[in-house]
Amino acid sequence: MSGAGPIDLHPVFYPKRVAVFGVTDTPDRVGYNILESILYGGFTGEVYPIHPRHEQVLGCKVYKSLEDVPEPVDLAVICLNQYATVEAVESCGRAGVKGVICNAGGYRETGEEGHELEKRLISAAEKYRLPIIGPNTLGMINNDGNFYSTFYPMKIPRGKVSIISQSGGIGLTIIHMAIDEGLGINKFIGVGNCSNLGFADCLDYLENDDSTAVIGVFIEGTSDAGRFARTAGRVARKKPVVVYKAGRLAATDYCTQTHTGSAAGSFHLYRDILHQHGVFTVDSASELVAACKALALQPLPEGNRVGILTHTAGPSVVMVDRLVPAGCVIPALNEETIRQVKRIIGSDDPPVTLKNPLDAAGLGFRRSTYGNLAEAMLADENVDLLLAVYCLHKTWELPASELIAAHEKYKKPLVVNFVGNWLGCRPDQEFMQKAGVPLYTAPEKTAVAAAALVHYGMRLKGGVSCDCK
């Protein structure tokens, strides 16, 4: 946002009094859904729906205009069409509102005329130094303040991860994947067209937001990419930032232009420049959620040496493929660990290959055996973090409490890949994640989670890089 000094965004994310423009009594309209979202989300502040003709919607008294609202409001959610939105922003500025969410599309993304309209919207807001979330946005959620302002009423688990998304559809994808992963969300910011509040402004805010520990970003493109990269790099020195950049082909440029009014820009530049600034990048929404989950739950490793314990080889092959290019190394186990493994398995010449990844094959099913092997690997001074692969089985159980105990004993990060379906794995996922150990059902996600931990372990803890194979 232009003008002198940064704007205080606290009243926008933690409003006490909220006005909602364009509330209607028709459930298929955005104005209705936003009010429903705020009420359903359990907002404890005051809500003032505004509509010139309605008396009451969803049990709330409706005000004719902002002037009729008895108290000054912190935030206005504007669910009007793109033209009426500009006028409403002007009236919010006059009334001393501290921020607005503009849901309507129909601006820059539609072409020349829309671009002119967006310029009018921005100048109306800037006159009063009014930050805009959007326009062209799904909205905003602050789960830390029970404030849900999207046109998809929902209630989601609270956590330490905040998401900034340029797209509503991918924003929802991330939110629902997070629910499936058992990952709590703190804030969701749909930046949409980034008219006067862009990625860098939101990162600046979240940097100092104590309830946010990890930040996930979905970006298509931004005209202010240099500032975005520098800010992401600076914030990532304090709390991990994970970026998923879409719009990778020249052909996608047209789609992003007509989606959020921003050209996608060169993916190659984004990849290289985010790397330059030490920001961890991923290649899909599911990787974004996986990486954020591990970073939110686990301590950071002291180095980049990854141990893998499994009783089936395939997943470890997939993991190594992903880990090594990300700067991880797969170290040899030390001799003491090898002795321990032989002792645990009960044979001096066990029918397993005594190396890392350690594939215990058929001997690895037994709960106590697997738990002891995990402990032996975590005890190994060559291992900075451990990935444990186990398969869902009718008879054998995931040694959940043994794994948690081993993790707590050695204080080294542990990530579990439980090979199975979501329903079958869900109880163990909940149990383990309550103890801070992330559990995934796919080796690719497990590997990206480990890569993210190693990336920020090296960056934030100044971990030692090891090239040994």
Next chain:
Amino acid sequence: MTVNEIISLAAASGRNLLFEDEAGALLETAGIPVNRCRVARDEEEAVRIAVETGFPVVLKVRSPAIVHKTEAGGVCLNLLDEEAVRRAYREIMEKARLVDQEAQVTVQPMAVPGVEVLIGMTTDPQFGQVIAFGLGGTFVEVLGDITFRLVPLLEKDAKDMIDSIKGSVILKGYRGSMPVDTAALIDIILKVSRLVENNPQIKEIDLNPVLAYPEGALIIDARIVI
């Protein structure tokens, strides 16, 4: 001349692409090693400069109307004696005068072979000034083996650029060839970064090729857009 004076001179004559000798002078001011070329106003001067420079030399056309010099028949390499210089001068000028009566030539020493790399700067609409590094020729054009960093660069960024291209094995000595002086390349990258950071009126720099040697590196062709 200072960087600003060189740029102002080109701007005053309505050119946004610097002549190679101007680009060379500008880079030298920034402490970047260039295979310096000198302007010859006629055939006799071309010969005199060639003798002073020492054979073999290279002659290139110098004209705002001719951007792609090689394609326009405006480059003659490895000229071994006075006679070769005279012949090359006439050939170049014959073609050049068809499009530009004012065309001139530049004379520069023929550089000894080295590993060809590219160092560039482009102004991206989203990021602004960005530095590029890659191996020269087909590696960049066909294989896209190039890496970018945002200005300003730190020393670790320049080092990382050299390590992160696929062709970095070639720079580090491959099948018995000597490793090149990567410190010299890092030095050029950092100087280009500082140059464009201090002179935002420079929109584009294409140092291609830069010849990297076991000791040192030298810019053979420089294209600078303001």
